[in-house]
Amino acid sequence: MRIGVLAIQGDVREHRRHLERLGVAALEVRRPAELSGLAGLIMPGGESSTIGMLMTESGLLDALHAKMAEGFPVYGTCAGMILLANHVQGARGASPTWLGGLDVTVARNAYGRQVQSFEADISVSALAPEPVHVVFIRAPRILSAGSAVRVLGELDGEPVLVEQGTILASSFHPELTDDLRIHRYFAAKALRFQEEVAAQPAR
Amino acid sequence: MAQQRNQREQGTAGVKTGLAEMLKGGVIMDVTTPEQAVIAEQAGAVAVMALERVPADIRAAGGVARMAHPAIVKAINAAVEIPVMAKARIGHFVEAQVLEALEVDYVDESEVLTPADEQYHIDKWNFNVPFVCGARNLGEALRRIAEGAAMIRTKGEPGTGNVVEAVRHLRTVLGEIRRVTAAPAEELGTLAKEFGAPLELVRRVREMGRLPVVHFVAGGIATPADAALMMQLGADGIFVGSGIFKSQNPAAMARAIVRATLHYNDPAVIAEVSESVGQAMAGLEMSTLAQSDRMQERGW
Numbered sequence: 085m086r087i088g089v090l091a092i093q094g095d096v097r098e099h100r101r102h103l104e105r106l107g108v109a110a111l112e113v114r115r116p117a118e119l120s121g122l123a124g125l126i127m128p129g130g131e132s133s134t135i136g137m138l139m140t141e142s143g144l145l146d147a148l149h150a151k152m153a154e155g156f157p158v159y160g161t162c163a164g165m166i167l168l169a170n171h172v173q174g175a176r177g178a179s180p181t182w183l184g185g186l187d188v189t190v191a192r193n194a195y196g197r198q199v200q201s202f203e204a205d206i207s208v209s210a211l212a213p214e215p216v217h218v219v220f221i222r223a224p225r226i227l228s229a230g231s232a233v234r235v236l237g238e239l240d241g242e243p244v245l246v247e248q249g250t251i252l253a254s255s256f257h258p259e260l261t262d263d264l265r266i267h268r269y270f271a272a273k274a275l276r277f278q279e280e281v282a283a284q285p286a287r
Numbered sequence: 288m289a290q291q292r293n294q295r296e297q298g299t300a301g302v303k304t305g306l307a308e309m310l311k312g313g314v315i316m317d318v319t320t321p322e323q324a325v326i327a328e329q330a331g332a333v334a335v336m337a338l339e340r341v342p343a344d345i346r347a348a349g350g351v352a353r354m355a356h357p358a359i360v361k362a363i364n365a366a367v368e369i370p371v372m373a374k375a376r377i378g379h380f381v382e383a384q385v386l387e388a389l390e391v392d393y394v395d396e397s398e399v400l401t402p403a404d405e406q407y408h409i410d411k412w413n414f415n416v417p418f419v420c421g422a423r424n425l426g427e428a429l430r431r432i433a434e435g436a437a438m439i440r441t442k443g444e445p446g447t448g449n450v451v452e453a454v455r456h457l458r459t460v461l462g463e464i465r466r467v468t469a470a471p472a473e474e475l476g477t478l479a480k481e482f483g484a485p486l487e488l489v490r491r492v493r494e495m496g497r498l499p500v501v502h503f504v505a506g507g508i509a510t511p512a513d514a515a516l517m518m519q520l521g522a523d524g525i526f527v528g529s530g531i532f533k534s535q536n537p538a539a540m541a542r543a544i545v546r547a548t549l550h551y552n553d554p555a556v557i558a559e560v561s562e563s564v565g566q567a568m569a570g571l572e573m574s575t576l577a578q579s580d581r582m583q584e585r586g587w
Contacts, residue, residue: 129308198392
């Protein structure tokens with residue numbers, strides 16, 4: 085199975101390393117054509133405004149949007165979650181929506197500036213009982229989530245890991261610590277998608 | 288049902304180096320006003336560096352160059368969503384404390400400003416805010432990391448628009464890393480002594496095959512092709528100081544350098560983006576710089 089890592093900007097290397105440690109082939113994606121043959125895509129941390137702008141310019145945003153409509157699995161961490169959110173708030177009002185598809189409203193940098201960035205243990209019901217140790221860096225905060233969104237992980241009662249169909253998103257960075265469970269969880273989604281595609285009659 | 292509040296650890300090494308990881312592949316731009324910061328953000332900068340004057344103007348004005356005025360830092364913090372960095376003088380830990388209190392996202396202990404201490408750098412472990420520091424070679428980089436730097440930028444020669452020193456310093460660091468990775472274990476102690484670097488960090492370099500923290504380049508990058516050159520040579524990302532706001536059309540130059548940094552392996556894209564940028568900043572030949580005017584010599 086091959087999973088792509090969006091390689092416009094950000095911590096691409098760390099996501100690749102996690103996938104490779106799971107035995108998954110990790111491919112860097114910069115152009116629309118590089119999406120073909122993938123079972124899923126991870127969008128790393130970085131600056132959402134930079135990544136979104138460059139994805140738009142290269143046509144990657146439209147190409148990925150079309151694939152997601154067919155159920156293509158995507159996992160967004162931090163900036164990646166901002167790209168997936170249906171509504172984005174900045175400090176000075178609404179920020180642009182990029183891909184959309186995840187029915188949440190997120191606020192950029194709403195856990196504070198870098199001096200307030202932190203590490204924490206979060207409990208994830210699907211991965212219980214051991215908590216997952218993760219890093220929040222100028223993290224986006226999920227302010228509200230629609231009824232189709234399932235909350236998988238919380239910090240102080242607020243959602244920080246959510247899924248909707250084949251979309252997975254987290255405020256935090258599981259790729260900066262050694263725990264592979266969240267990547268394994270996403271890889272399972274990608275494998276199901278790949279098997280469903282293979283089972284479809286050829287058109 | 289009472290929810291127990293999760294323990295949050297701030298200012299950890301993971302948190303400090305983590306932000307630098309998020310900047311990789313990006314361009315960090317010097318800005319002196321909130322308006323310039325917005326231009327940089329809209330062009331796709333991953334962070335801005337707030338300062339009073341860009342290096343070319345510091346060079347021209349002479350005198351003592353200090354931390355930016357707090358009012359400028361605050362105004363820039365309020366103007367953009369992307370991270371804001373700011374420079375403190377080498378060894379001036381109170382300027383760094385002030386910048387931390389202003390909640391900048393990264394402090395650059397920088398040779399572009401006039402050093403406050405000619406013997407000692409800041410003890411960067413004492414801070415929650417992460418630091419980036421300049422280096423010209425592997426030993427200098429590892430000494431800064433030993434003092435707590437969470438990110439390194441090779442120095443180049445700031446404010447010159449001449450990429451030659453940036454190339455020299457990046458090639459020097461990468462060449463020395465190759466020496467470390469090729470060396471058998473028993474030679475590492477002697478290499479550490481030669482580089483003036485802690486043995487533990489030399490071992491880390493050997494294990495990782497690169498610097499233990501994110502490695503950007505700075506000092507003289509003035510065109511999209513300059514940025515792509517540094518990326519092809521192996522930089523994790525680019526600092527552009529005077530190169531943007533001393534050029535003829537800063538917004539176009541900023542956008543072009545961002546695109547060239549992403550598509551650094553695609554000469555057709557670099558050609559295309561270079562067409563739209565107008566005149567780059569005027570450059571300085573190194574031999575015209577007096578030894579005392581070379582900012583890269585500051586720091587030890």
